[in-house]
Amino acid sequence: MILDSEKIRQDFPILKQDINDEPLVYLDNAATTQKPQQVLACLNDYYQQDNANVHRGVHTLAERATAKYEASRGKVRDFLNAGSVKEILFTRGTTTALNWVAKFAEQVLQPGDEVLISIMEHHSNLIPWQEACRRKRAKLVYVYLKDGQLDLEDFNNKLTAKTKFVSLAHVSNVLGCINPVKEIAELAHCYGAYVVVDGAQSVPHMPIDVQDLDCDFFALSGHKMLAPTGIGVLYGKEKLLEQMSPIEFGGEMIDFVYEHEASWKELPWKFEAGTPNIAGAIAFGEAIDYLIKLGMEQVHAHEQELVDYVLPKLQEIRGLTVYGPADTAKHTGVIAFNLDGLHPHDVATALDYEGVAVRAGHHCAQPLINYLGIHSAVRASFYIYNTKEDCDKLIEAIFKTKEFFNGTL
Template sequence: MPNWELVRQDFSELRQTMNGERLAYLDNAATSLKPKSVIERLLSFYQQENANVHRGTYQLSFKATEEYEDARKVIQHFINAAAAREIIFTRGTTEGINLIASTYGEQNIEPGDEIVISLAEHHSNLIPWQQLALRKKATLKYINLTSTGEIDLADAKQKITAKTKIVAVTHVGNVLGNVSPIRKLAELAHQNGAIIVVDGAQAVCHLPVDVQELAADFYAFSGHKMLGPTGIGVLYGKQKLLEQMPPYQFGGEMIEDVQLDNSKWDQIPHKFEAGTPNIAGAIGLATAVKYLEQVGMAQVKARDAELMAYLLPKLMAIPGVKIYGSQNPQQHVGVVSFNLGTLHPHDVATALDMEGVAVRAGHHCAEPLVHSLGTNSTVRASLAFYNYQADCDQLINAIKETKEFFKGELR
């Protein structure tokens, strides 16, 4: 088991104070902190290796190209893709899903077809399909959730039919933290001739991910939620699907030949990476992946579970705190959403901020889900393996102090 004290020292941001209090950073679902190795790798690239990739005939460009393509291989092995060419670098999960909707979706969805998603989806895995369905006169269907916020497999079996062409679901929910039964949903999709798209943004920093074991056709995630830089993400796609899809954007790098009246596209993955890519971002993300692998994803998963098992019962023991989703800590992977009486979540989050606790309040880019919970917004605390039990205690104490401060307004 890693020495979590030493791990924590790799994240310099945790050594600062906020409003004069020790910082308890519990907004990891929005973005993770970055370890020293990632920051230093970005700095060294820009100081010593900065050059454009693929086209240069000089040593710096050769080196940058090698590092960039090696990063693709690091990601391939991290998620167990069959080949490096199945890894496309994007700006993040949002762009990855939009890429699929704008290429595979435009190419394959026809009037009367069905697209199936779940009620738990982040807007990034909802709006692209909603808008595609509107453009194509297709039907968008939602899989319902159980009383504890899990995807209802019985309902999924009813919603996924022979008319279904795309199933798009989150791997780990960003509001309730539930893990979706991706393999079972993939089997349902494939039995009906559909493909499955997985939003992995909240999963890759908490769980070991094997896209082949999951039987995912596409899997999208963001670097900044898994210790990497902002502005870099990954879209995994099965080779046979990517080869059939048209380009997402046009310009340099993605072409093999250009004539006055037509052009020929490059092979995958470069067909989908028009223009100068985020070279430093890809290299920084590979460094983040190596850091996670050094810690060990099994150990990361166990640490997250340990912290949630400590936090959730303490939250539930505070009178007036309403927990959304399951009361079982094992069904909250890194995330717990709650409200405090009738106080507005933004007021609660502001009060917690005064105690050095960083959480997020709002609908968390999942309005349909949050509305289904009977509220307009929640407070969300999200953990990472570098958090302490002391962070959980600081949150609990801050909630109690907030409750005491607003006791005249609580109902």
């Protein structure tokens, strides 16, 4: 089944507007996606019908809220094919999830141990490891690139018995390449290393099976897959989460509290202190329902069709440099580029005048940007409601931008 993007667009009220007197073409999906009416209605229904705290009350509203909150956890388990709901921890997002894993790493790392990451990592999968290595006097080791992708030969050369953690983005938020995490996990486990995956840019766009990938931890954000902001997930293998100490302490994560000590609830609740983002979690479940109805294979195929269409057109533009793999089959719907002689912020502003919303900057990946020898880049990123007409509008807006600035330089 091919996705009907025009029909899908009808579910997204925000897309039905003009920007600078032009129809909105939203191409900043790697930063955050728009929300369908079904998710917005779910949020509204919770606050109007079921608003109560979870796990605490025995009154009807509390029981309804708890049931829906935990049902969403079950939906995440099924969506990722985790082994148990005990392996699904609700967090504020990918950043929080990766920080939790880096804290666990401090329980494991010894002086001289190594953590292996790539140069393409988002700051959320880089700075927590910098801090963990600094505190434990471990070494942070980088894997570099070849042909706009992870250099697997470099990875193999740097994976040693000293490696205790390997942490990689499943999909780069700049290069748009897909890292072979299943293959990487198999290699890393041969050395006894834990494998951590930043799935923020993969889960919204393709089928994910964490058991098949055999990663030890997997982090994701709801807002990049139609859900509200402030809700995310950390998947972890149950045996590892049992070993992992809670990050926050207080209400709801406790079992018993005495004057000088306390004990914790069982998984997953020992990690969810305080009042969680109940509405966000429930709406996250609704977003998952929406994506399942579309079919993740179809979502992936639709985006690949757009990439096959637009990437060659971008590559043909004189003076435009695209980063990441040149082969469309190896490139996701995240496309970063620069125009010779123009600052990315100027390009993004000019595109906005044409109603095209893109991102410009270092994309929270400064080491990668420096490695590429640039200061920043423009990024267009696609999702289920984008069409080939959106691609054409992007190309047209780029040509108008070139024409305008060439006349003023």
